[in-house]
Amino acid sequence: MPDRPRLDHVGLNVADLAAATAWYREAFGYEVEFEAQVEAIGLEVVMLLDPDGGRLELLHRAGSRPGPRAVDPAEAALSEGFGHIAFDVRGLDRTFERLVELGARPVMTPRPSPEPGVRMAFVADPEGNLVELLERPGPG
Numbered sequence: 001m002p003d004r005p006r007l008d009h010v011g012l013n014v015a016d017l018a019a020a021t022a023w024y025r026e027a028f029g030y031e032v033e034f035e036a037q038v039e040a041i042g043l044e045v046v047m048l049l050d051p052d053g054g055r056l057e058l059l060h061r062a063g064s065r066p067g068p069r070a071v072d073p074a075e076a077a078l079s080e081g082f083g084h085i086a087f088d089v090r091g092l093d094r095t096f097e098r099l100v101e102l103g104a105r106p107v108m109t110p111r112p113s114p115e116p117g118v119r120m121a122f123v124a125d126p127e128g129n130l131v132e133l134l135e136r137p138g139p140g
Contacts, residue, residue, distance in 0.1 A: 084130035
């Protein structure tokens with residue numbers, strides 16, 4: 001179906017654009033695709049590109065302030081709107097430990113997911129945003 005829309009990217013508002021850019025690059029191997037500014041509203045943008053084509057847009061605007069951040073997925077499900085971002089990983093246990101070493105807060109240790117055959121874990125990035133890690137069966 002050629003006219004079917006597809007997800008292009010997810011935008012994440014952050015307090016420290018440089019630190020968030022460095023963390024997501026180190027944590028998930030993203031590269032900077034481009035950087036931009038929307039001067040009319042003082043918005044700074046860094047678009048990160050996954051080697052496999054996924055994109056994560058980090059945004060910062062002076063004067064921003066923290067919104068509600070859930071401490072875990074159960075609390076996040078009590079608020080409407082985006083609750084977390086998720087990454088497909090290979091070596092879930094290794095990835096979870098590496099992200100914690102990079103400054104993520106452990107939220108949910110690796111375990112079976114409700115989705116059959118899938119394992120999952122959660123961390124919070126250094127700014128407190130929930131990040132889900134999924135390991136699906138298949139070549140690794």
